[in-house]
Amino acid sequence: MAQKPKRTKSGSAWMHEHVTDPYVKKAQSDGYRSRAAYKLLEIDTRDRLFRPGMTVVDLGAAPGSWCQVAVQKLKRQGRVLAIDLLPLAAMPGVESLEGDFTEPAALHWLEERLATARVDLVLSDMAPNISGVGLRDQARQYELCELALDFAVQWLKPDGGFLVKVFQGVGFEDFRRQMQAAFEQVLIRKPDASRDRSSEVYLLGRHPRQDRAAAVTSTDEQV
Numbered sequence: 001m002a003q004k005p006k007r008t009k010s011g012s013a014w015m016h017e018h019v020t021d022p023y024v025k026k027a028q029s030d031g032y033r034s035r036a037a038y039k040l041l042e043i044d045t046r047d048r049l050f051r052p053g054m055t056v057v058d059l060g061a062a063p064g065s066w067c068q069v070a071v072q073k074l075k076r077q078g079r080v081l082a083i084d085l086l087p088l089a090a091m092p093g094v095e096s097l098e099g100d101f102t103e104p105a106a107l108h109w110l111e112e113r114l115a116t117a118r119v120d121l122v123l124s125d126m127a128p129n130i131s132g133v134g135l136r137d138q139a140r141q142y143e144l145c146e147l148a149l150d151f152a153v154q155w156l157k158p159d160g161g162f163l164v165k166v167f168q169g170v171g172f173e174d175f176r177r178q179m180q181a182a183f184e185q186v187l188i189r190k191p192d193a194s195r196d197r198s199s200e201v202y203l204l205g206r207h208p209r210q211d212r213a214a215a216v217t218s219t220d221e222q223v
């Protein structure tokens with residue numbers, strides 16, 4: 001006879017936290033696909049990320065609450081291009097790819113859609129599946145962050161912005177330095193909707209340094 005899966009203590013604690021979480025309840029009543037919407041809304045209230053007409057790229061977009069926020073904030077003027085490993089249920093105003101951002105095919109998909117257009121805002125809420133090996137998970141998170149940063153540096157407009165989820169700990173200071181080398185301004189944000197026990201914070205880079213963008217382009221051209 002097949003055994004019932006074990007109910008772990010941490011699993012039931014997670015479920016209890018999930019069903020009692022005010023942001024989960026609010027997302028259900030507001031029609032957002034996940035509680036993550038409130039992290040972006042809070043950062044936007046403070047930092048005014050969106051303007052109608054923008055081109056926004058959302059990396060690690062599923063289930064899609066950041067896309068919902070972006071579409072609302074753009075007032076349906078502009079574009080949202082979204083990528084995730086997981087399928088994203090269709091949403092008016094969003095062009096999406098089910099694919100791995102670390103694979104060249106995902107970059108080609110973005111390049112094809114953008115053609116000569118530049119991007120106003122790159123969002124990355126990507127997070128790898130947790131293996132449970134802390135250092136390995138942290139390293140994979142920063143690989144994703146660095147790839148997203150490379151994309152942002154190459155594609156952002158001079159007044160563009162890049163919001164990226166990071167986890168404090170090993171690799172954080174190094175990545176923060178990379179952000180500071182790439183942007184005139186780098187801000188750290190920990191929205192209320194981000195759980196206190198999580199080491200997750202968001203870095204917001206604004207105004208890509210033009211010398212850095214030029215350096216990346218000329219390196220690419222030499223290859």
Ligand code: SAM
Binds near residue numbers: 033083084099101129
């Ligand atoms: N911002 C999303 C929202 O509001 O619905 C939630 C994003 S969720 C926290 C992180 C997502 O990153 C997951 O859906 C996961 O599939 C995606 N992800 C992780 N690695 C990825 C990769 N290499 N390429 C694309 N997406 C990835």
